[in-house]
Amino acid sequence: MNHVLSSSSLVIALAIGAFGGVGCQQNARVVTDDRDKIVSIDQIDVQDWSNAADQVLQQLFASGALDTAPVKPARVEVTRVINDTTQRIDTDLLTQKIKIALQQSGKVAFASSDARANEVADYEDFKAGDDAPRLPYFVINGKILEIRTSAGSTKQSSFVFQLNLVNTAQSLDAWSGEAEVTKQGTRNAKNSKG
Amino acid sequence: MKTTPRLLTVLAVLMLCGCYANTVTSNQRIRKDGWLSTHANIRVVRETAVSDDLLRIDVEVENTLPFDTRFDYKFEFLDAEGRMLFGPTTGFRQEQVPAGAFVTITATATDPRAADFRLTLTNAD
Helix, strand or coil, X not given: CHHHHHHHHHHHHHHHHHHHHHHHCCCCCCCCCHHHCCEXXXXXXXXXXXXXXXXXXXXXXXXXXXXXXXXXXEEXXXXXXXXXXXXXXXXXXXXXXXXXXXXXHCCEEECCCCHHHHHHHHHHHHHCCCCCCCCCCEEEEEEEEEEEEEECCEEEEEEEEEEEEEECCCCEEEEEEEEEEEEEECCCECCCCC | CCHHHHHHHHHHHXXXXXXXXXXXCCCCCEEXXXXXXXXXXXXXXXXXXXXXXXXXXXXXXXXXXXXXXXXXXXXXEECCCCCECCCCCCCCEEEEEXXXXXXXXXXXCCCCCCCXXXXXXXXXX
């Protein structure tokens, strides 16, 4: 009798386990809403790049620094964005968003880093007898930093995005901006509602 | 005979209604849900231009609840014809607002064609 009971208990336990396992599983889906994207405490999520780019762009447009260029669209180059975090990150995730937005504004044009395009442009200049180098009026550089702290089991990560717009004619910072994204919790969350 | 112009007018009105029947329009620029529908008071909406021709929107949102809370918001920009403009940084942001206090949320269009905006305020809890 005991043997029968223990066998049936085992079957029930396995069934519950199987149903529980199925219940926890989630089919893959495409996430388009930022609120449904995973929020991780210790790394920069895809929505954080967009948030940081938005913050610095709003500061840049409000400053009027882009309007100081004598020619529009002003030529711009992104030189270097230093990654001073513990993560291996591609800073193009920030700079590309900024490039798209600035180009969309019509105020600047970005110098291409494509070797073939530069070769063709050099040839065209040579044919036209123009030997003046194509110099950028502005240069964009920056740095991404990370500050971590914790209190008990609660962890907090702050990512700071610093950008400078340098006027190359005077070698002066025409504008400097900073954005911050801070996240706190004991573990990563499936969405922004926690 | 007198009824003919009246009939034509009625027909013209009906035809016009038919033409626009499939177009749902709304001039509601700010949409709210959850606690925001009743306890988020929009104090001020400022529309200005920055960097000459870029539309900037500042909206003051007041929390009339007796406790601190948070909400998500998203700005979208439209051109003069009402077409949605692509923005590389468009998306939901989150804001915390203390009890009885207000916060100012802002957005700047990256496209000079932006003529109008839409703001969605939604519950974050």
